Amino acid sequence: MKVAVIGCTHAGTAAILNTAKLYPEAEITVYERNDNISFLSCGIALYVGGIVKDPQGLFYSSPNKLAELGVKTKMRHDVISVDTENKKIIAKNLDTNEEFEDTFDKLIVTTGSWPIIPKIEGIDLENILLSKNFYHSNAIIEKAKDVKNIVVVGAGYIGVELVEAFQMNGKNVTLIDSLDRIMSKYLDKEYTDIAEKAFKDHGVKLALGETVEKFEGKDGKVSKVITNKGEYEAELVILCIGFRPNTELLKGQVDTLPNGAIIVDEYMRTSKEDVFAAGDSCAIKYNPTGKTEYIPLATNAVRMGTLVARNLVKPTTRHLGTQGTSGIKIYEYNIASTGLTENAAKANGLEVMSVMVQDNYRPEFMPTYEMVQFKVVYEKESRKVLGAQILSKADMTQMANTMSVVIQNGMTIEELGFVDFFFQPHFNKPWSILNMAGLQAE
Template sequence: MKIAVIGCTHAGTAAIVNIAKCYPEAEITVYEKNDNISFLSCGIALYVGGMVSDAQGLFYSSPEQLAELGVTTKMLHEVTKIDTDAKQLRARNLETGEELEDTFDKLVMTTGSWPIVPKFEGIGLDNILLSKNFNHSNTIIEKSKQAKNIVVVGAGYIGVELVEAFQLNGKNVTLIDAEPRILSKYLDAEYTDQIEASLRSRNIQLALGQKVTKFTGENGKVSKVVTDRGEYSADLVILCIGFRPNTELLRGQVDMLDNGAIIVDEYMRTSKSDVYAAGDSCAVFYNPTQTHAYIPLATNAVRMGTLVARNLLAPTVKYMGTQGTSGIKIYEDHIAATGMTETSAKEAGIEAEAVIVNDHYRPEFMPTHETVMLKVVYEQSTRRILGAQMMSKVDLTQSVNTLSVCIQNGMKMEELAFVDFFFQPHYNKPWNFLNSAGLGALPEVPQSAYETGRV
């Protein structure tokens, strides 16, 4: 059996390693257009900020390790054409320009995503950078050494993490986003208001609700970022506007969302026989809405890549879908979220309600008892849990993983209220704050029951 794998980051590495273990007799060939594989891009900000000094720790595999599993890895080879009917592909060696053709019995598409780069005036100026791969991170580190004023465009996780890293390195930092709030896809205003205040207290300039219109420069290098509401000095600009799937090779050959994300079933099969896909090139099944959505996360990628291997010859293990669970640490704040925010639920046309718990996470008689703020969003009619967000000065983020399981299993608020959690003063209260959220949303006792009880 000949297996071709296109792309080798999170999903690709997971698929390749597991395919090699499950089918040791298979002939596996990997095509990767970069000069490295398996880079943990979520560690870029830690690397840029100096918290991670050895970049090799951000790689969890290599062509040499794959070779030990019997895998042929063709680095710096870009696949230029795929014919899924004929089961053929064409690739170009980026070092020599040589073209080659290959065939396959099974094709695994793990081509990932690429940063969105709008066609702003001046986008070609020097020192306007992307933040996606290892080479980007090295360029950012090198150029930021000489930069005094750094502008980050895009206030998602990557943008906010980079802003923190640059500020800690003593730079003047501006964060620009078209949305009126930072991290608006992940958190409601109760959280983002506090995080924005934390950033401003460290002299980070927030230019929110502003759209970039152009870049201007001197001597071929960027000097200002111009928005529809102002302009900002910049020696260095990092674009973190978002990602789009790399799927042009299969355009018109398999079913996709409007943005090009490949639609796969619960066994990672595309609409074309013997073609599988996983990771940021795909749509995922989003449990809160029970629909396919584009949610590029490393966690989704490694799960999907592993499932490709398990289901390559026959449907064996189903994908359970995702809640888009994520976490971030911004200065001293530990933050995590899963599922829908109250804002996104309403935007999706769902009648949603929410409970907010502000409480000490453990008894007040303990030496320290930091506050946790937990918000749980649920559907009004069914009381089904849709999402949750939490923030605290102490790391309680694993509680959001618990709520992710609740959403995945369709649990209701009254069930959350009475889940069996242990109590130990070092860790929590007799009523865990997750229970407290459920208790805060208990339905009222019907008047008829009250009257019956009186009689």
């Protein structure tokens, strides 16, 4: 069996490692544009902030490790065309410019995503950077050394984490987003208000509800960001607007969403036989709505890549869907969410209710305790849990993982009230915070 893999970050690495293990007789060839693989881009802010000193720790595999498994690792090779009908690809060696043809029995497409780059006047000025891969992280660190004023455009997780890292490095930071709240995709206002206050308390300037209209420069370098409501000094700008799937190679050959994300079934099969896909290039079943949606997360990618290998020869293990569970630390606050926010549920046309619990996570007779703010969103008629959000100075983020299972299994808010959770004063109260939400909803 001849297996070709295009792209090698989270999903690609998982697919290759598991394919090599399950099918030792397979001839596996991986094509990767870069000279490195498996970079954990979610660690960029930690690297920029100096928490991670050695960036090599952000790589969890290498071309050498793959080669040891008998995988042909073609680094610095760009696949320029794919013929899924005749099972052929054309690749280009980026060092020699040589082009050649290869064939496959099974194709695994793990081409990932790329940051959205808006068509804005001045976008080509120097010191306007992206934040996605290892080279970006090095460029950000290098450029940030000698500047004082930094603007981050985009208030999702990546932008927010970079803002904190820059501020802690003593920079003057402005965060711009066209929406009126930070992280609004993941959290409702009760949570984003707290996070925004933390940024303001640390001197970060928030320019929310503002759209960037142009970048101005001096001597070819960015010097100012102009929005529809103001202008901000900037010697360095980081664009964190979002991601779009890299799927041009398969355009018109497989079924996709309007944004180009490849639609796969529960066994990671595309609409073309023997062509599989995984990771940020794909759409995936989102359990809270039951719809196929684009949710680029490293956790989804490694699961999907692993499932590709399991289902490569015959369908054996199905994907369970996702809740889009994620977590973030902002200064002293530990925050996590899973499933739909109340806002997102309503935007999806769902009639929902919510319950908020604010209580100390363990008994007040203990030497220390912290308040937890826990919100559950559930469907009004079916009572099914659709989403949850957690915030505390104590690390209670694992509650989001528990709630992810609750949503995945279609549990109701009443059932949540009586789930069997342990009690031990070091960790919690006789009624868990999660139980409390179910009881309060009743």
